[in-house]
Amino acid sequence: MSRKVRITSDAALQIVCGIFEDEEVNVEITDESAPKEWQGKKLGDVLNVEYYTFKHRPIAPNDIISKILAGNGEADKLAALKQSYCLFSLDNIERLYTKDADVAVLEATLQYYVQTDKIKLLEYLIEDSNIAVSGYRIPVQFETEMRKAVVFFGRPKMAELHTVSQFGEMAHINIDVAILLHPDIASYSDYNVKVSFTDNKGVTYSDVQVPLTSFTFVDTMTQDAVPYMSNRQKVGSINLSSATSFVLVFEGYNNPFINYITDKALNANLQYNDNNQLFTLTIERAGKTYMHEVVVKDHQTTTNADTGNETHTLSFVTRGLSNGN
Secondary structure, X not given: OOOOOOOOHHHHHHHHHHHHOOOOOOOEOXXXXXXXXXXXXXXXXXXXXXXXXXXXXXXXXXXXXXXXXXXXXXXXXXXXXXXXXXXXXXXXXXXXXXXXXXXXXXXXXXXEEEEHHHHHHHHHHHHHHHHHHOOOOEEEEXXXXXXXXXXXXXXXXXXXXXXXXXXXXXXXXXXXXXXXXXXXXXXXXXXXXXXXXXXXXXXXXXXXXXXXXXXXXXXXXXXXXXEOOOOOOOEEEEXXXXXXXXXXXXXXXXXXXXXXXXXXXXXXXXXXXOOOOOXXXXXXXXXEEEEEEEEEEEEEEEEOOOOOOEEEEEEEEEOOOOOOO
16 A cells, blocks of 8 residues: 655645746746846845745744844845745645545645735746646655645735835735645656657758657567477467557647658658658656657548647557668
């Protein structure tokens, strides 16, 4: 039986803060309309948010000034007024009712107390976070247990506005967070498939990403019947050879590989359309990389009249000898 993880506010907050610290989210501010003192700084540094849970209290302004004084002997008394705060609280936890699979859905709320001139930056932070984690299962750790997390952020919603406070004009902003915890297993998001090839003009494309909808690979064994030594009337089987095939399903996006493979299928000129053309398939899974030299076995394209999009089902097989070479 797999061990269930202990879900706490602190552990869930670490998942959220890890997303906010990602380089695709915590980007450098280049907006020309932003104040000059923000230019060239990281988004997280300008927001200057102190995250905490119910177990902890935010740092008081006088404590911040005391900490700066202890560090360099000087302090800007206005530095504390640039601080923002955020309370992270778990609202609800639903576990899958099973003894084997540790699957849980967490509902939480980020309650920001932030300067009103930084609300736009907060909106960027949440939107960029949703873009960065969309479609991915993020590896996370609870004590000694590893899990995969799918995270969704809601839109920032203003709950209250304080026009006069110790920190200036401040706003209470609430953001809903949903976290799906899955067992640490290999899934579609763990696969990364790329193709390298040379087109008919001699141009080489390396590691073109395939936007997979689904991915299937089959290892087929060729067998032969062999009698038992002690019982000739009964036979067993041995594997003489094996062949590997790959089936890729993807949408017809504007991609060098997809455009080439579609043109290759539609072109009726057999001299141009080499049936034994070599493609290099690179598969990344669970931190390991696998490379296969393959040829096309079957390519099916379906165009939907209502949406106009293409759906490709492409089968590759590992390439054998070509003309004895």
